[in-house]
Amino acid sequence: MAHTAVHQASRGQTAAHAHAAEHHDQEGLKILGFWIFLVTDCLLFGTLFAAYVVLRTHTDGGPNGKELFEVPGFVAETFILLTSSFTSGLAALAMNQGKRNQLLGWLAVTALLGACFVGFEVSEFAKMAGEGATISRSAFLSAFFTLVGTHGLHVSLGLVWMTAIMLQLRRRGITAVTRRKVFVISLYWHFLDAVWIFLFTVVYLMGVM
Amino acid sequence: MLTKLKDFASTFFVTGDPLIYGADVAIVLTTIAIVFVLTYFKKWTWLWKEWLTSVDHKKIGIMYLIASLLMLFRGGVDALLMRTQLALPNIQFLQADHYNEIFTTHGTIMILFMAMPMMFALFNIVVPLQLGARDVAYPFLNALSFWLFFFGAMLFNLSFVIGGSPDAGWLSYPPLSEMSHSPGVGENFYIWGIQISGIGSLATGINFLVTILKMRAPGMKLMNMPLFSWSVLSTSVMIIFAFPILTITLALLFVDRFLGAHFFTMTAGGNPMMYVNLIWMWGHPEVYIVVIPAFGIYSEIVSTFSKKKIFGYKSMVFSMMIISVLSFFTWVHHFFTMGAGADVNTFFAISTMAIGIPTGVKIFNWLFTMFRGRIQLKQPMLWTLAFIPCFVVGGATGVMLAVAPADYQYHNSYFLIAHFHQVLIGGVVFGYLAGIYYWWPKMFGFKLDEKLGKWAFWTWNIGFYVCFMPQYALGFMGMTRRVYTYGWDMGWAPLNLVSSIGAFLMGIGFIFQVWQISYSIKYGERDTTGDPWNARTLEWSIPSPAPMYNFATVPHVSEQDAWWAEKQAREAGKRAAAAPALEPIHMPKNSGIPIIMAAFWFVAGFGFVFSWIWMAVAGLLGVAACLLARSFQYDTDYYIPVDEIKRTEASFGRGI
Amino acid sequence: MEHETTQTHAHGSVKSYVTGFALSIVLTIIPIVLVLSHALAGKPLIVTIVLLAVLQFLIQLFFFMHVREGEQPRYNVMALILGCVIVFTIVAGSMWIMSFNAAVQ
Ligand code: HEM
Ligand SMILES: [Cu+2]
Numbered sequence: 001m002a003h004t005a006v007h008q009a010s011r012g013q014t015a016a017h018a019h020a021a022e023h024h025d026q027e028g029l030k031i032l033g034f035w036i037f038l039v040t041d042c043l044l045f046g047t048l049f050a051a052y053v054v055l056r057t058h059t060d061g062g063p064n065g066k067e068l069f070e071v072p073g074f075v076a077e078t079f080i081l082l083t084s085s086f087t088s089g090l091a092a093l094a095m096n097q098g099k100r101n102q103l104l105g106w107l108a109v110t111a112l113l114g115a116c117f118v119g120f121e122v123s124e125f126a127k128m129a130g131e132g133a134t135i136s137r138s139a140f141l142s143a144f145f146t147l148v149g150t151h152g153l154h155v156s157l158g159l160v161w162m163t164a165i166m167l168q169l170r171r172r173g174i175t176a177v178t179r180r181k182v183f184v185i186s187l188y189w190h191f192l193d194a195v196w197i198f199l200f201t202v203v204y205l206m207g208v209m
Numbered sequence: 210m211l212t213k214l215k216d217f218a219s220t221f222f223v224t225g226d227p228l229i230y231g232a233d234v235a236i237v238l239t240t241i242a243i244v245f246v247l248t249y250f251k252k253w254t255w256l257w258k259e260w261l262t263s264v265d266h267k268k269i270g271i272m273y274l275i276a277s278l279l280m281l282f283r284g285g286v287d288a289l290l291m292r293t294q295l296a297l298p299n300i301q302f303l304q305a306d307h308y309n310e311i312f313t314t315h316g317t318i319m320i321l322f323m324a325m326p327m328m329f330a331l332f333n334i335v336v337p338l339q340l341g342a343r344d345v346a347y348p349f350l351n352a353l354s355f356w357l358f359f360f361g362a363m364l365f366n367l368s369f370v371i372g373g374s375p376d377a378g379w380l381s382y383p384p385l386s387e388m389s390h391s392p393g394v395g396e397n398f399y400i401w402g403i404q405i406s407g408i409g410s411l412a413t414g415i416n417f418l419v420t421i422l423k424m425r426a427p428g429m430k431l432m433n434m435p436l437f438s439w440s441v442l443s444t445s446v447m448i449i450f451a452f453p454i455l456t457i458t459l460a461l462l463f464v465d466r467f468l469g470a471h472f473f474t475m476t477a478g479g480n481p482m483m484y485v486n487l488i489w490m491w492g493h494p495e496v497y498i499v500v501i502p503a504f505g506i507y508s509e510i511v512s513t514f515s516k517k518k519i520f521g522y523k524s525m526v527f528s529m530m531i532i533s534v535l536s537f538f539t540w541v542h543h544f545f546t547m548g549a550g551a552d553v554n555t556f557f558a559i560s561t562m563a564i565g566i567p568t569g570v571k572i573f574n575w576l577f578t579m580f581r582g583r584i585q586l587k588q589p590m591l592w593t594l595a596f597i598p599c600f601v602v603g604g605a606t607g608v609m610l611a612v613a614p615a616d617y618q619y620h621n622s623y624f625l626i627a628h629f630h631q632v633l634i635g636g637v638v639f640g641y642l643a644g645i646y647y648w649w650p651k652m653f654g655f656k657l658d659e660k661l662g663k664w665a666f667w668t669w670n671i672g673f674y675v676c677f678m679p680q681y682a683l684g685f686m687g688m689t690r691r692v693y694t695y696g697w698d699m700g701w702a703p704l705n706l707v708s709s710i711g712a713f714l715m716g717i718g719f720i721f722q723v724w725q726i727s728y729s730i731k732y733g734e735r736d737t738t739g740d741p742w743n744a745r746t747l748e749w750s751i752p753s754p755a756p757m758y759n760f761a762t763v764p765h766v767s768e769q770d771a772w773w774a775e776k777q778a779r780e781a782g783k784r785a786a787a788a789p790a791l792e793p794i795h796m797p798k799n800s801g802i803p804i805i806m807a808a809f810w811f812v813a814g815f816g817f818v819f820s821w822i823w824m825a826v827a828g829l830l831g832v833a834a835c836l837l838a839r840s841f842q843y844d845t846d847y848y849i850p851v852d853e854i855k856r857t858e859a860s861f862g863r864g865i
Numbered sequence: 866m867e868h869e870t871t872q873t874h875a876h877g878s879v880k881s882y883v884t885g886f887a888l889s890i891v892l893t894i895i896p897i898v899l900v901l902s903h904a905l906a907g908k909p910l911i912v913t914i915v916l917l918a919v920l921q922f923l924i925q926l927f928f929f930m931h932v933r934e935g936e937q938p939r940y941n942v943m944a945l946i947l948g949c950v951i952v953f954t955i956v957a958g959s960m961w962i963m964s965f966n967a968a969v970q
Binding site: 040086194209 | 878879882885886889890893896897900901906910911914915917918921922925926929930936940941944945947948949951952955956958959960963
């Protein structure tokens with residue numbers, strides 16, 4: 001055979017350089033993995049949407065979306081989350097410019113908006129439950145609470161995670177590792193906003209139509 | 210107080226059945242024995258440092274393998290219990306509800322806790338070595354996946370002695386699995402056992418997808434990659450898209466049971482059919498998830514033992530990737546009889562038959578590879594040869610089932626049972642066994658004994674046909690699945706007796722294998738070359754068992770069957786085995802977090818099973834604490850210095 | 866190893882985030898107005914607002930999540946596209962398959 005197949009890697013780089021490159025690659029690897037995780041999360045929400053669209057008319061004589069959803073409430077939630085997605089982008093931008101304090105500031109704003117969003121949602125749920133529209137009232141309400149609640153849970157977990165990253169940033173500054181972490185949480189945050197667009201459209205807007 | 214305790218214990222523990230008391234005793238004795246041996250030989254630290262906290266893919270693979278063989282044993286015992294009960298009419302060995310529990314745990318264990326981990330065992334042991342990589346993309350996550358699987362499986366198996374087993378079938382269809390019909394905790398065990406291990410499976414899918422896409426040795430193009438790695442890529446894609454569907458479907462069922470929701474109930478607008486629809490969106494890809502890696506294994510083995518390059522490499526790759534996408538478009542064939550309408554059934558009948566085409570392509574490629582090859586009938590090859598006719602018949606009966614109108618006759622009969630066991634045993638189990646025989650020397654440094662292996666092979670195979678061929682006929686004679694007994698007047702007795710005899714033959718085959726392993730540990734032929742089969746891919750270029758860093762220097766690849774090409778080149782005197790320059794190797798540190806986090810999941814799961822909120826919350830808090838602890842950990846890897854690599858290589862007789 | 870640029874490196878500018886934000890706001894307001902003003906109804910309305918949602922989703926992907934940047938080949942985008950196809954299959958397939966049930970009920 002003319003072609004040689006396995007020949008040992010030549011010593012191209014100095015060891016130190018190789019180490020730096022390895023680290024660099026690892027962070028990139030984690031970002032790819034996170035993207036794929038987000039795709040699995042898409043599937044997760046996709047399945048919940050499937051359950052919702054099939055069951056949304058199954059109100060069993062109970063209240064439907066039109067009676068339950070309040071336009072100002074969900075419109076406010078939408079704009080809050082949208083804005084927080086924007087501010088998390090600004091955080092990533094500040095990071096790329098190496099401005100740690102600005103980065104921390106924007107992350108704090110994002111988290112605050114996220115907390116507001118969760119607060120709105122909790123009070124919406126509480127109000128509905130107070131009116132007797134609980135998860136066990138009908139198949140429609142089961143699907144509604146589970147779908148919207150799963151999104152809310154994602155946002156809440158994101159808040160804890162974001163706080164943890166802010167602490168690490170304060171302690172370690174902007175390094176290859178913290179940089180990747182900020183990048184990943186901002187991807188996550190944009191993703192949650194993207195999912196909300198569909199919740200807003202399919203659940204709320206179509207609900208009040 | 211005492212009576213209270215007694216009351217609690219009598220509902221908490223499963224009582225009243227001699228089989229279960231036997232199991233209780235066995236569990237206690239085994240636990241004591243293990244604890245005693247570990248303490249006596251002072252092996253606790255060794256166990257913790259070398260295995261429980263390991264992030265080494267090879268060790269994780271071996272742990273998966275051990276666990277899956279144990280599960281094969283339990284699933285097999287379940288099968289034999291059922292076959293004993295059905296051997297003759299009106300047998301009083303198992304009662305109806307006990308039979309229900311046994312087919313449920315048998316099916317669930319075989320697919321989720323036997324086939325899946327055995328598959329992950331082979332992923333872990335082989336893929337990084339085949340790619341010329343030092344580990345998977347995320348070693349820590351890999352360990353976590355294993356421990357999630359392990360604790361999930363433990364939780365599921367616990368239901369046998371605590372609380373009571375699930376009994377609504379391996380897919381837990383509602384309304385049977387709803388509170389209204391199954392108020393006990395069995396279904397909760399089912400849900401949480403699968404959920405916890407399912408998270409692990411999903412993570413493994415992501416891990417291996419990224420490993421294959423990103424960690425291949427320099428120069429190894431995707432289209433030069435060994436076919437087993439391709440099969441893992443195809444399977445990982447399916448896992449990534451299918452497992453979230455399972456997670457949500459089971460979560461919805463749990464919300465129904467736990468919070469009184471109405472997704473799948475018979476009341477308040479719930480719709481049980483929606484569950485069937487959702488679960489099969491995972492379920493159908495799942496059967497391809499377990500069989501595609503077997504296809505990859507057969508490809509490696511056929512090529513190695515025919516001493517030929519695989520025939521039609523590209524068509525093999527394309528057919529696997531097409532299957533992985535098409536498998537998401539056939540799910541309705543599991544419930545044609547639901548009556549969703551002629552248009553729905555027609556679409557899914559056709560899509561099901563379409564998936565037969567790429568499968569057929571693969572069969573022909575294997576045959577053409579063997580054609581005019583110098584075939585060596587070693588154990589892995591034997592199982593491969595047995596697979597081909599078995600799978601062809603299983604595939605043909607599958608196409609019969611795919612004819613929607615005809616399925617109204619076959620559905621839920623023993624014809625179906627025979628069909629899916631034929632593809633699951635003949636395709637999946639034979640494939641994984643072939644893979645285990647093939648890669649065993651790479652894992653442990655010795656071969657498994659040929660003679661005992663042949664006994665195992667023939668008893669398994671003869672047993673298989675004796676057991677399942679009669680069941681096709683029984684299906685036509687009207688015997689439905691999941692019946693626990695039948696009368697003499699049905700005329701099913703002779704064939705059932707034959708079938709049960711076959712089942713026990715397979716059981717004997719398994720015993721031969723246990724014997725074979727124990728015998729070979731001592732007397733098996735040692736592999737000093739690292740390449741006992743004169744094989745073709747990179748895992749055979751390193752010593753057996755592989756050193757912890759796999760490759761002392763990262764190989765460079767420029768074509769398919771890289772190791773074969775290298776051997777050819779060396780033989781032709783083109784190149785001597787190179788004396789490469791060594792560099793310190795970057796390795797991940799071991800970590801105790803995966804096992805601890807998975808244990809907390811177990812606690813949380815157990816709490817949810819019994820609706821003990823305090824316990825569930827405590828478990829979840831533990832999980833969160835582990836996640837945060839990991840997030841704040843920055844010192845996660847280290848370097849192996851050059852002289853240590855030199856010493857290790859020298860100990861394998863490879864001077865560098 | 867072939868040299869790979871990681872995605873953490875510079876992408877996005879204030880401009881791209883501001884445009885994305887502005888477009889998203891517009892694409893949120895339009896469907897609200899359409900629904901509340903009853904300018905459209907029934908199927909056409911549903912189709913329109915779903916399309917607007919998809920458009921906004923794409924805008925987030927391009928302006929916020931920067932799918933166009935990053936390393937080649939873009940496995941993340943491939944995974945995302947296949948994921949969307951399967952999500953579509955799950956949702957549309959369920960609606961189709963379960964529609965028989967509407968007739969039953
Ligand atoms: C060792 C040989 C095996 C024997 C003798 C055997 C026997 C049986 C029997 C008697 C049943 C119950 C039929 C009924 O009452 O409806 C059954 C069901 C089943 N088996 Fe096996 N089996 C074997 C291996 C396997 C393997 C290897 C797998 C999967 C990888 C598997 C998967 C299943 C499943 C999914 C069910 C359906 C359970 C249910 O109805 O919910 N079996 N098997
Ligand atoms: Cu199927």
